[in-house]
Amino acid sequence: MGSVWDRTAEFLSDNLGSLLPIALLAIFVPSTISANLSGLQQNATPGTAMVLGLGVFVLAMISFWGQLAVTALAIDPAQGHQASRVATRRFPAALLLMIVMVVVVVALMIPVGVMLAVGGVDMTSLQGSAMPDIPPSVAVWVFLYFMVILVLAIWVFARLAVVIPSVVGDRLAIGAIARSWRLTRGVALKIVGVLILYAIVSIVANLAATTAFGAVMYLVAGRGEEGISLASVLTTIVGGAVSTGFTVLGTAFLAKLYIALLARHEAAAAA
Secondary structure (H helix, E strand, O other): OHHHHHHHHHHHHHOHHHHHHHHHHHHHHHHHHHHHHHHHHOOOOHHHHHHHHHHHHHHHHHHHHHHHHHHHHHHOHHHHHHHHHHHHHHHHHHHHHHHHHHHHHHHHHHHHHHHHHHOOOOHHHHHOOOOOOOOHHHHHHHHHHHHHHHHHHHHHHHHOOOHHHHHHHOOOOOHHHHHHHHHOOOOHHHHHHHHHHHHHHHHHHHHHHHHHHHHHHHHHHOOOEOOEOHHHHHHHHHHHHHHHHHHHHHHHHHHHHHHHHHHHHHHHHHO
């Protein structure tokens, strides 16, 4: 993993000129605008909230495309500006893969609904903001189920760590799941450790940036009204900058990890 981090750092420093436009236009700008649109949704009418939600979704797709472009560039830095074309060509396959994975996650939540319904919880109360009255016995089972799912999710996420690089590098779609599963065999625990460390550092950095800067800006400019203000806009810009940096770093690392695992797999097959 140390060598992968070294290659990631080298890639970022050597290709800053090609990465910067992608990071700014396809990740930073969409994520910052999306954060402000989400703030506007809080006090918007249902129709306006739906339009804003659609805007947030479109911006998320642009950011996803940007991550594909960073992945393509990290896999083959020689292609330079052609990485954007690779990202465009592989976007449908990557989106299909994401939809399948989201469907699986939603399916895993079905047992929670079943447990709540069997326990006599009023399912209509879940639509509100108030916490529904859940019997202690049902709450215990729901908690245990989430703990099991959380452990499995961390393990599966590690095994699927290079699924997007497989979509880009191997020109796969759903088959990228099996490809990533094979490549990460034997190194899942190391990947789990790296991912947990990355998550902790990125979350702490984002909280530190937005909380500290946001507190100062709210004191200076006030909170404003209608879910958005000068302070909130500036805070989302700072948070977006930090988030963009970690997104590019994480995306490039997974691409370099894919290259390292692919080389290991090919060496093992040739031996």
